[in-house]
Amino acid sequence: MNPRDLREKIRTGEFNTHTSGVGSNYVQANLAIVPKEYAFDFLLFANRNPKSCPIIDVLEPGVVESALAAGSDIRSDIPLYFVYENGKISEKRHELKEIWRDDFVSFLIGCSFTFESALLKEGVPLKHIEQNKNVAMYITNRQTKQAGEFSGPVVVSMRPIKNELVQKAIDITAQFPNMHGSPIHVGDPKEIGIDDISKPDFGEFTEYGEEETPVFWECGVTPQSAAIHSQIPLVITHAPGHMFVTDVTNEEFLRNRS
CATH class of the missing domain: 3.30.2040.10 (PSTPO5379-like domain)
Incomplete structure (x- = not known):
């Protein structure tokens, strides 16, 4: 499926399951969103654990469109999100617009589905x-x-x-x-x-x-493990297996990183 079409189906609720095997020629990504005050620590955490948390894009505070997917919206283009408060899941959501804040920093993390x-x-x-x-x-x-x-x-x-x-x-x-x-x-x-x-x-x-x-x-679910273990006030992640699908093909990604 074309990734733009897939993201639109996710956004409208027409597609609401895991993305394994879907859009298989395109780079998929895990997601972790933290308030700006925790963003540097998370970036450092990812840098120290590059196999678990290989970052492929960072969205500045309040930004919702990834450079890897034109017209995307990080608040609605993943089939299911987990919201963690103080280390525990407080809710599962299909979109984040109602709870979005301008100080949220979003990290896209490489996924083995690629x-x-x-x-x-x-x-x-x-x-x-x-x-x-x-x-x-x-x-x-x-x-x-x-x-x-x-x-x-x-x-x-x-x-x-x-x-x-x-x-x-x-x-x-x-x-x-x-x-x-x-x-x-x-x-x-x-x-x-x-x-x-x-x-x-x-x-x-x-x-x-x-x-x-x-x-x-x-696995890119490791940030969820860190969110639970660290018990910081607020972390938002993708639900395991429910990924953000980019417009970048696997071949393009490999070529640009070589």
Whole structure:
């Protein structure tokens, strides 16, 4: 789907589910919005944790249009938003216009949905897309590097990969450092603190068999983990899997970052 058309459908409520596998040739992004007084700390947090939080655009206070998507509105072009107050979700919203403030600074963060397109093109199947599921995401025992008020555990996304294609998947995703890059872990989930792989903290579980290996990538939901752990007064994020779809193709993004 053309990203402008998709954003319009999201804005009008016609499209209101996760964006995995949608607009697959275009760069998708996670979102974190904080009041200006916390913006520097968040920028520093992202800088210290570049695999979890690779920033691809920053909107100045009060600005709602991203340079990566002409005519976009960060307040309404994501299917679902989470509003956190003092570390807890206070509400889930389909738009932010009623609560928008001129001191809000918006950060767009690279998303692994971008490298999924490359994996599929190179013949690496992705079961959650085949099954029309949101990717499974887990809170791990790995810790981010603290910056100011922000800290917390690393969140990962998991994809079952055929055993013979694991190295190929690693090599392909390593080409996308601004979209989480290569995996943080391959194999036994318990080694990164995931005791029950069938119960993701976010998204939907995708089963795998002996012919497949669970592969884990750092995830842009990590800022939500930091929002919960840090308990700052107000943070707004995308709902896991419900991304901001830009007008930039994956190929254009790679070319401009090379």
